[in-house]
Amino acid sequence: MKVKNRKIVYQGIEGSYSYLAGVKFFSKENKFIGVNNFKEIFKLVAENKADFGVVPIENSIAGSVYENIDYLNRYNVKIIGEHYLKIEHCLLGIKARMPFNIRMKYIKKIYSHPKALEQCSKFLDKYKNIEKIAYTDTASSAKLISELNDITLACIASKECAYLYNLQILKNNIQDFKNNFTRFLFIAQLNFNFKEYNLNKASIIFTLPHIPGSLYRALEIFAINNINLTKIESRPIPEKPFEYFFFVDFIFNSRINLDEIFLKFRKKVKKFKILGIYKNAKMWYD
Amino acid sequence: MKVKNRKIVYQGIEGSYSYLAGVKFFSKENKFIGVNNFKEIFKLVAENKADFGVVPIENSIAGSVYENIDYLNRYNVKIIGEHYLKIEHCLLGIKARMPFNIRMKYIKKIYSHPKALEQCSKFLDKYKNIEKIAYTDTASSAKLISELNDITLACIASKECAYLYNLQILKNNIQDFKNNFTRFLFIAQLNFNFKEYNLNKASIIFTLPHIPGSLYRALEIFAINNINLTKIESRPIPEKPFEYFFFVDFIFNSRINLDEIFLKFRKKVKKFKILGIYKNAKMWYD
Numbered sequence: 001m002k003v004k005n006r007k008i009v010y011q012g013i014e015g016s017y018s019y020l021a022g023v024k025f026f027s028k029e030n031k032f033i034g035v036n037n038f039k040e041i042f043k044l045v046a047e048n049k050a051d052f053g054v055v056p057i058e059n060s061i062a063g064s065v066y067e068n069i070d071y072l073n074r075y076n077v078k079i080i081g082e083h084y085l086k087i088e089h090c091l092l093g094i095k096a097r098m099p100f101n102i103r104m105k106y107i108k109k110i111y112s113h114p115k116a117l118e119q120c121s122k123f124l125d126k127y128k129n130i131e132k133i134a135y136t137d138t139a140s141s142a143k144l145i146s147e148l149n150d151i152t153l154a155c156i157a158s159k160e161c162a163y164l165y166n167l168q169i170l171k172n173n174i175q176d177f178k179n180n181f182t183r184f185l186f187i188a189q190l191n192f193n194f195k196e197y198n199l200n201k202a203s204i205i206f207t208l209p210h211i212p213g214s215l216y217r218a219l220e221i222f223a224i225n226n227i228n229l230t231k232i233e234s235r236p237i238p239e240k241p242f243e244y245f246f247f248v249d250f251i252f253n254s255r256i257n258l259d260e261i262f263l264k265f266r267k268k269v270k271k272f273k274i275l276g277i278y279k280n281a282k283m284w285y286d
Numbered sequence: 287m288k289v290k291n292r293k294i295v296y297q298g299i300e301g302s303y304s305y306l307a308g309v310k311f312f313s314k315e316n317k318f319i320g321v322n323n324f325k326e327i328f329k330l331v332a333e334n335k336a337d338f339g340v341v342p343i344e345n346s347i348a349g350s351v352y353e354n355i356d357y358l359n360r361y362n363v364k365i366i367g368e369h370y371l372k373i374e375h376c377l378l379g380i381k382a383r384m385p386f387n388i389r390m391k392y393i394k395k396i397y398s399h400p401k402a403l404e405q406c407s408k409f410l411d412k413y414k415n416i417e418k419i420a421y422t423d424t425a426s427s428a429k430l431i432s433e434l435n436d437i438t439l440a441c442i443a444s445k446e447c448a449y450l451y452n453l454q455i456l457k458n459n460i461q462d463f464k465n466n467f468t469r470f471l472f473i474a475q476l477n478f479n480f481k482e483y484n485l486n487k488a489s490i491i492f493t494l495p496h497i498p499g500s501l502y503r504a505l506e507i508f509a510i511n512n513i514n515l516t517k518i519e520s521r522p523i524p525e526k527p528f529e530y531f532f533f534v535d536f537i538f539n540s541r542i543n544l545d546e547i548f549l550k551f552r553k554k555v556k557k558f559k560i561l562g563i564y565k566n567a568k569m570w571y572d
Contacts, residue, residue, distance in 0.1 A: 060524070060528055062522070177524055212509065212512045213505075215505060216508065217509065222499070235349055236347060242344075242517075
């Protein structure tokens, strides 16, 4: 959904994976505002202080960003779209002309987000003598290396960070799993209306009556209509020990009557909230 | 399940919530071995280097310990029981006779695990001038305060830590939600056999064929038999982006034929693993 001159909030600094997902989805011609934490994104959008928010919801290796599922439940915002960003971690350092193997002998410390260090553990294990340092996020570690301007330091971040912070890509694609995707959701105020056709994906939240078979009976309406659940997560309700709310994504055929399905579904569940109806994104799209 | 003279591994040091859960379940007359991380518990038990392991699986406020669900999938171990530990965070400091309000004026820093600090945020917010310091775990922060022997320091940990590390309980029950429970699972080698009667809870892991309605059809057998699912979680399969395995707990009536149910269930799913059949624990039991 390309837009212009909007305020878009994301977590991190320029070059972060959230920033890259936001640029892909909304286009570069917007005002991107980096904040410190996910909660801030939801607050700013819900309070109409920003137009849109960029929210990572799950990574194909690490799993759901549970914190953000909880915020989707708590804040009054609307999901307007999604994007799958391929995560390609690179080893970055300051610019210097020398072969890779020689360069690696100079490096004493590698900075990055702990999850990125973990996702590159096969590569990093080859360099036992290099110290691995956990840092706030990947883009900030690139900024730091650039500022320190020290040949003994390197970081793990996106290739875009190399351009943004004037660094050299020492090695591309160093993550353990080649297929590493993060799925991002884009949020707006509840009253935001957009004209998009062929909407075919929905995200909902619900709670269930505490009786045997309640989940089964709730899912029936989707099964009957041949609807494919693409994600189901349960999250605790803090005030009620070991009771859960459910977060479900599903893909539907635009010919079905979604309103009728929701009407029937509502009778099987307790609390029910439609988070958004949007267009599904392709995973291989980049 | 009371045992004696067994090697029991848990994460943390004496006084940690894992340690307390282990003592409750197995009795004190065992050799409790604290390790640094959860993976080590699974490794030691799977490799027969320890008899039992203590594994936190979910907290009523923070949700599942997803890392441990992943290890249950990956390691060949068996669940033999569960325990719900009531988490009662206390503010601890070195011993000194003075009223609470005076004492709070002396305190400059409060140490604890980041989750414990978060779970006591209402209490901590009253003391804006006191620095909150994230530490490895609650019991270690108690040990630290005891060693530093400094009246300006405090920590958040269990009341048992006060006795273990010779500290004073400055304030009891300072967590935001009074009902804060952590559910622990106890694991053993696959070939461990125990004579327990009235087993009524089971934990299983499975994957589904990627077709609409597959989850619904898999849950049918439980609904028909009036079986109450007490937990359902999906976790990513790292090699297969956005495919999931499911972790399910359910309570059953000892009169049902569980083997027959599993036989039918197996036909509806792809991979299927029974993690354990055990006795359910009461949440209010302490």
